[in-house]
Amino acid sequence: MIRTKKIIKYTILTAGTVGAVGAITSFKSNQYNVDSIGIIRFGRASFTALTIVTYYKTSLYKYGEKMDHKSPEYIQLRSKTHKKAAEKLLELCQANRGVYIKVGQHIGALDYILPIEYVETMKVLHSRAPASTIEEVKQVFKEDLNKNPEDVFENIDPMPLGAASLAQVHKAKLKDGRTIALKVQHPTVKGNSLVDLKTMEMLAKIVSWILPEFKIQWLVDETKRNIPKELDFQIEADNTEKVKMMFRHMSWLKIPDIYREMCSPRVLAMEFVEGGQVNDMEYIKNHQINPFEISDKLSKLYGEMIFKHGFVHSDPHPGNILVRKMKNGSTEIILLDHGLYANLTDDFRYEYAQLWISILNRDMRSMSVHCSALGVSDLFWLLSSMVTGRSWDAIRSGLNTTQFNNNEKDLVQREFPNLLSCISDVLSSVNRQMILIFKTNDLLRGIEHSLKTYSRMDSFSVITKNCVETVYTERKKQCVSRIEKLKVTCAEQWTLLKLNLYYNYLRFRSWFTTFV
Known part of the structure; x- marks a missing residue:
């Protein structure tokens, strides 16, 4: 008292x-x-x-x-x-x-x-985040750009396309006839x-x-x-252009263009792009889009973000990822909202990759070592479960052979509340770079669950290959002779070949179960 x-x-x-x-x-x-x-x-x-x-x-x-x-x-x-x-x-x-x-x-x-x-x-x-009024939107635009919206736009749709925590997006038509997406910060947020x-x-x-x-x-x-x-949309504009250049080799990835002349810390003007939300199964079915193709491409995108570039889009909730059919029949991924990115150091990415490999190899000692390097020692088993979203029993049995299902998800969500104090300890002590990775991983798993593609283990396939490449790239840097480097390269290719054979088998089994 x-x-x-x-x-x-x-x-x-x-x-x-x-x-x-x-x-x-x-x-x-x-x-x-x-x-x-x-x-x-x-x-x-x-x-x-x-x-x-x-x-x-x-x-x-x-x-x-x-x-x-x-x-x-x-x-x-x-x-x-x-x-x-x-x-x-x-x-x-x-x-x-x-x-x-x-x-x-x-x-x-x-x-x-x-x-x-x-x-x-x-x-x-x-x-369902609360929205600002169209009058408030116009006022922010006027204050930041010193222009009357009526002089710039033919019209601004008063109903936002989406309202988020810090801002909302409106479809707008410029005086020159172009249609853009106008993102404006809520006036009282800052x-x-x-x-x-x-x-x-x-x-x-x-x-x-x-x-x-x-x-x-x-x-x-x-x-x-x-x-x-x-809160600074200039940073989001920079991130958008950086990612657009970084992944220009992915022909199936669409990053909207930015119109710099209409950007400020609270206003962001970008190319208007249409598509269906990544978890909208009715849209996906009506447009004959393959959910497994979506899952595969998202896994490749985020695998490269995390393990190759260390620059990770950290808000991949369904409203920020759209999909649509391309002219050639394949699926295009549209990535929106580039305000929040995780910057991962080389040391972190190497330890994170090593942790994944130790988990996939069921190497408890190695798991403990790499979890300790990431800030968590005694609770390495819990950190491993939090990273993978899998139960400790599944990890011990082998994630490469134990497919994730609804029963395991229910088990994890039932057991984790019993460990709330321990989870709090992990989140308090783990390397700060891991926090946004947790969020990103969980959102991507949620999308995979909505698409019902987890049976083929696409995300584990991509993660495994990226981990192998990350670890072996680091090992090759440490080689002192060409022979030693050749041995490491051969070991890497042999490991990747075995992984490809195994995951292709899983894909065939998933296809066979679906159509036969």
């Missing part, structure tokens, strides 16, 4: 300090929007945090302590508490918008790591971000203090690191 009173007192004092500063700094910068006042946003977030803490204290921890943690009664109570807390958190994200929605989307992307109740509740934010990030950091410390298994500072740290980059 004394501890709770101290926490409430600390929260009130901090609310007064942060709120007062926020009221001055954000009210004016956010066009005198009352909802943007720091004390209101902080008060709303503090109330939600204390409410969620109360849920756990008066329900799960009060009654759950006396229960067998494997009993159906405890599992049901835990699920009910998670769901109730997640719904309260969703209400906060939708009310405060901006950075809060970004955090909610991040939670909704960690399908194989966080409790399913949080993930499923937050997933709605990927497709002004609110400083206060919101300070609020989150303070509340994360309080929640971790009261509920030690909820160590969420890693999420706050990632948000603080990434939000400033995502």
Whole structure:
């Protein structure tokens, strides 16, 4: 009781300090929007945090302590508490918008790591983020580019093509007849971000203090690191052009052109491209697109991003990946929203590749070594499961021979909530480059699951080959003679040949099962 009173007192004092500063700094910068006042946003977030803490204290921890943690009664109570807390958190994200929605989307992307109740509740934010009015959109355009929208555009569709956490996209027609996609930042996001990030950091410390298994500072740290980059659309324009050049050899990949003359930190004008969302099975079926081709091409794209270039598109949710039929009959992948990229160092990529190979070889000692190099030692088995999205039993049995199915996914999502404290420890200590990789991997697995292509293990095929090439490339750099280099090259080619034979067998078996 004394501890709770101290926490409430600390929260009130901090609310007064942060709120007062926020009221001055954000009210004016956010066009005198009352909802943007720091004390209101902080008060709303503090109330939600204390409410969620109360849920756990008066329900799960009060009654759950006396229960067998494997009993159906405890599992049901835990699920009910998670769901109730997640719904309260969703209400906060939708009310405060901006950075809060970004955090909610991040939670909704960690399908194989966080409790399913949080993930499923937050997933709605990927497709139903609140939108700004067309008047607000025009005002931002006018402020940033010093031009009246009426002088530039024939028309701007008032209904956004999509509304995200930080911005929304409208279809617009220029005076010269060109149709473009106009991405405009929500007007209050930037002004609110400083206060919101300070609020989150303070509340994360309080929640971790009261509920030690909820160590969420890693999420706050990632948000603080990434939000400033995502709020500058000039960076997104640079990323878009960089990736367009980097993957110009992939004829089936479409990256929209950027129109620099209409770009600013809050406005991004790009080529308008049509297609169906990568998880829209009705569109895929109606246009006779092969889901396995989609899965194969996405695996190749992200495999090259991670293991060859170390420059990884880190927000591959379905709204950012479109597909369409090309004139030659093959499938084109359209990659959108280039605001967030993970930059991976050579050392990280090498250790990550070595970890994958040790997992595929069922080499427990090597797994432990490479997990330790990535920041996690004692919980190497858990990090291995989090990286692959597979159960520890499947890893020990051999991922190359154990196909992933719905039963295993259900098992992973049932067991991981029991390990919440351990998962928090992993996320707090693992190499920071791994955090966005977790998010990227989970989103890609979600797409593969929607496409029902996981039986052919395309992603594992590409990952394995890229890992082999990454590791052997590093080994060749260390060779001191041509003979030694030749031996390493032969070993690499032999390994790749065996992998190709095995995965071609899996593809044939999948095709045979489907059509025979």
